[in-house]
Amino acid sequence: MDFRLTEEHEFIKQMARDFAEKELAPGVRERDEKQEFPHEAIKKLGELGFMGVVIPEEYGGAGLDSIAYVIIVEELSRVEAAVGTIIAVNNSLYCCCILNFGTEEQKEKFLKPIAGGNGLGAYSLSEAGSGSDAASLKTRIKDDGDHYIMNGTKMWVTNGANASHYIIFATIDPEKRHKGISALIVERETEGLKIGKKENKLGIRSSDTVELIFENARIPKANLLGKEGEGFNIAMQVLDNGRISIAAQAVGIAQGALDAALKYSGERVQFGKPIFEFQAIQIKLANMATEIEAGRLLTYQAALLREGNLPFAKEASMAKLFCSGMANRAAVEAVQIHGGYGYLKDFDVERFMRDAKITDIYEGTSEIQRLVIAKHLKNDR
Ligand SMILES: Cc1cc2nc3c(=O)[nH]c(=O)nc-3n(C[C@H](O)[C@H](O)[C@H](O)COP(=O)(O)OP(=O)(O)OC[C@H]3O[C@@H](n4cnc5c(N)ncnc54)[C@H](O)[C@@H]3O)c2cc1C
Incomplete structure (x- = not known):
């Protein structure tokens, strides 16, 4: 057992610290006050490989390890916690979800660009009536040949207003609770998807948190993660x-x-x-x-x-x-x-x-x- 960081981890820590001090610190108070998304910083973090830290290089990521990842999240949050939120959702909730549960085709199409910083991911499980009791969610999917039709309103979607892609959890039948839930990758341009209210928050204000409204949105079955009911x-x-x-x-x-x-x-x-x-x-x-x-x-x-x-x-x-x-x-x-x-x-x-x-x-x-x-x-x- 060794409690010292490796040379590589020390290097990454210094790199993340320098970035936070130079790129985040100057505008952090203003962004917090105005609830302004740090577009420029997120673009640069993508160029550094920080939007897909543990994702293998073949899928657009930096191919680093989990310790490097927590060091990066810590150092960015030390200056602007909201940036920690944005990259945590993109890295661990969006990218790692597709890495672990996606098909090769899905990884190529939906992971590679996002892990490389060309787009932003979000993860949407919660709704107004279902938070801790996530299995009680109500957003519905209906079978329609090679598509699902999605209807319902998701809440608390971090990165929601700026995301290019979402992982949405929806149910074929709310009565089935956890057994009815599936996970689907939804593209921003999907017809029938609207960005709803942006929340006015106590903290992490430069990260955005929004509602997503689905009205007869057609999602290809090819975008299903895992099998139906495994969501x-x-x-x-x-x-x-x-x-x-x-x-x-x-x-x-x-x-x-x-x-x-x-x-x-x-x-x-x-x-x-x-x-x-x-x-x-x-x-x-x-x-x-x-x-x-x-x-x-x-x-x-x-x-x-x-x-x-x-x-x-x-x-x-x-x-x-x-x-x-x-x-x-x-x-x-x-x-x-x-x-x-x-x-x-x-x-x-x-x-x-x-x-x-x-x-x-x-x-x-x-x-x-x-x-x-x-x-x-x-x-x-
Ligand atoms: C800024 C922000 C960003 C978020 N981002 C996302 C996101 O990107 N994606 C997403 O899906 N969700 C997101 N969420 C939702 C978040 O995960 C939920 O708010 C959280 O899980 C709690 O759910 P709730 O708000 O419905 O509270 P509730 O579940 O209603 O809980 C209310 C209180 O009751 C307690 N409680 C509930 N059940 C029990 C129990 N069985 N035993 C003991 N105590 C209990 C809770 O601990 C809490 O104190 C976000 C929320 C916020 C505020």
């Missing part, structure tokens, strides 16, 4: 993988909060000395740094298991559960260390605090992570 199983396996990304995003947010608090505590003078000199502040910083390291190790563990093709679902849930709580605690403490200034939009820590909250909610809430972990504990008895 729920596909959705859950994809989320196991996705949870590693959210853990990495949370570590990045927490690290950004710690770095900002460390800097500020060295500069802010009260009672004649920098506030870092007060033990109460040192204790906060020490707790933050220790928790971040613990979260990072949990995240690396889940990523390494995945990389070794070993079971990783329990460890991915543990990493997400711990890191999301940790990021929330770290961001709140960073605001506290900034005093009144931390409450202003002139400093980054208030954004970290707003951004951290989402890691507790999407890709399975913290309550759901505990259920997943407990299920594994029961099975392991």
Whole structure:
């Protein structure tokens, strides 16, 4: 066992950090304020291979490993968590889903361009009435020869307004619950697909979250991932993988909060000395740094298991559960260390605090992570 990063991983970390500092930091506050999608940055991330990090080169990706991927998500999220969201959805929910469940034809047509940064992917499981209970989704598909006809409204679609391709989960019959659900690749230009309301969010505001409305949209059967009725199983396996990304995003947010608090505590003078000199502040910083390291190790563990093709679902849930709580605690403490200034939009820590909250909610809430972990504990008895 070796806790040091390899030379290649150190290089990737530095590359991602430099990119975030140079390309994301200058406009991050303005994009957050205006809910503006970082088009330029995403284009450049595509050129760097960061839109398909673990996807083999033959399918348009960078062919790197899972540790490289979590390093990249952490470093980008350390500066702009919303960019972490955008690339996490594209990489782990869209590209990895097609890599793992797609046919050769589907990989060529729907994976290669997106992993190479020529297009953007989204993953749409949730609806207004079905979040944690994903099997209760209502968007319907009806058999129509070599097509399906899709009707219904999906909600909470990250990347939805800017995506070129979507993985949509829909049911042949809601009564069948998880057994009726199928996964379909849907192209943006599909007739009968409309982009609905864009949500006005608390955090990760430069990533877009929209409704998708399907009105008699015709989807070729050739776009079915796996077999009919396998969609729920596909959705859950994809989320196991996705949870590693959210853990990495949370570590990045927490690290950004710690770095900002460390800097500020060295500069802010009260009672004649920098506030870092007060033990109460040192204790906060020490707790933050220790928790971040613990979260990072949990995240690396889940990523390494995945990389070794070993079971990783329990460890991915543990990493997400711990890191999301940790990021929330770290961001709140960073605001506290900034005093009144931390409450202003002139400093980054208030954004970290707003951004951290989402890691507790999407890709399975913290309550759901505990259920997943407990299920594994029961099975392991
Ligand atoms: C910004 C944002 C982006 C998103 N992006 C996507 C996306 O790209 N694709 C996508 O498909 N979805 C996406 N989602 C949806 C997200 O995954 C859901 O919001 C999440 O799964 C929770 O579902 P819900 O909001 O319906 O809450 P509910 O399921 O209604 O839960 C409400 C509360 O009840 C708790 N709860 C529910 N069931 C149980 C239980 N059995 N035991 C204990 N507690 C329980 C929950 O933990 C939560 O605290 C996104 C959401 C947000 C906010």
